[in-house]
Amino acid sequence: MDMGLLLIELGAVVLGLGVLGRLAGWIGMSPIPLYLLAGLAFGQGGLVPLDASDNFIEIGAEIGVILLLLLLGLEYSASELTTNLRQHAFGGMVDLIANALPGDVIGLVLGWPAPAVVAMAGVTYVTSSGITAKLLTDLGRLGNRETPVVLSILVLEDLSMALYLPILTAMLAGVSLMAGATSVAIALLAISIAFVVALRFGRALGRFVYSDNKEVLLLIVFGLALLVAGFAHELQVSEAVGAFLVGIALSGRVAQSAREVLTPLRDLFAAVFFVFFGLETNPSEIPDMLFPAIVLAAVTALTKLGTGVWASRRSGVAIAGQIRTGTAIVSRGEFNIVIAGLATASGIVATGFGALAATYVLILAITGPLIFRAGEPLGRAALRREERQRPPKPTARHTQSDDDGAVSEIA
């Protein structure tokens, strides 16, 4: 291996990603679609093929997936997940059915084998919690009435990954029904153990893992995640699930500090992962998949919109908030690519799968945030229309004038 060439290629790729990230920041969009496009440009049949750094990028991509899932697990505590599951299980089911079904249908229409159909369902199902959570914060919507509804949808989708990924992995490995059932059973056992550890022994585990020294904490948490991911892989459960469970088992102060030290690492390797997925996708297949991808994006944008409106109406949110909920969850991003990446890595997937998944995520990662922003004015317009149609009724606003009165009283 030519070390000089490797460093030059790698340096050019990472620097290029940095420039793309800055560009994305300027125009206020998620950098994920740009990373994907960069991967497509450098991949097989792309503009400039990369050779020397192939191995590194492949391993880097694997670490990227593990870190993405580890950080996702660190976001939530086990108690948050269990409460959410109890309270919103029905809404989560509706979300799953409404948004996984279009992926299934397109897979069947294109005549793909069963594992590819199930993988595509996962690609269309999950909302990008990264894009959505960032926009909620950036646009000052954290306090809004509908925000708990949005977050609970995201939490349940992320939690369902712990079950979905082992099933998908077993199907992709082409194992028999019996072996598949075994690995799903192992996954369930692992999930239960992680939850018991987190809920019962969270404090003790935290004491073991925690260190004031950032360097030590980084090495311990990262090492633990890689180790568990490796064992999960050996047991035919997805390595991503292993890392996710490590994240869930850690909570409180440890999770807080671990998030701080691991986020930069995650950003680096996740970017490598998105590039890797682009590299593995053949751009010459995209033109054929463009039309199906646009249809699929349009349909699943509408199903997400419907899911959001329905879920927030159930929680008693008014029309403007319902529209904000629906528009908030349209974005697809990192985990859709993780799912598609698992499928393409297994090598048995149908032609056009990678191209369709990449194009689909590109469309919704770019338009999703725009739709998110449009939710605000659309909601306001709907509210005004509703008010015009209804006769004006007396509300709690009769005390409006007290606003000024109260101020002078205190002064």
Add this chain to the structure above:
Amino acid sequence: MFGDEVEVTETKLPGIGTRYDFITDAGRRIGVVSHRDGDRDLLVFSKEDPDSCSSVLHLSATQADALAQVLGSGRIIQQLASLGEQISSLSTGKIRIAHGSRYDNLTLGATKARTRTGASIVALMRDQEIVPSPGPHTYLRGGDTLVVVGTAEAIDALKQIVNE
């Protein structure tokens, strides 16, 4: 503390923290998002669409503490003032501890204020900050101001004691 007057709604925001909100007498909803890392968002909900916020102010943990201090100390003094009005025989007073007072660097318990005068020390003001309900083990410093409740005579007596 304020549970019987103001109904504060608490909502969990998974992955973010907790939101607290309530409705003011004027019918406006205000609230706070408490982030897990200690940051706070101050929320004022919109009049037109009460489900959304018309302004959101992001505060760092220390800024939030400063704001809480300002809001909280104002309330304590107000409460004291109204207490004095309600019971005519009861007065409130502020007593400054001089630098070099014999109680400078002694505990509050050492003054034996309540046993000797009957006056209660309800708060301690130090460097613009309020220490509510100081205990017998709280140390006094020169320059501190005691907020005292009691009869006018008791307050005068205490003033003499601490500045002996």
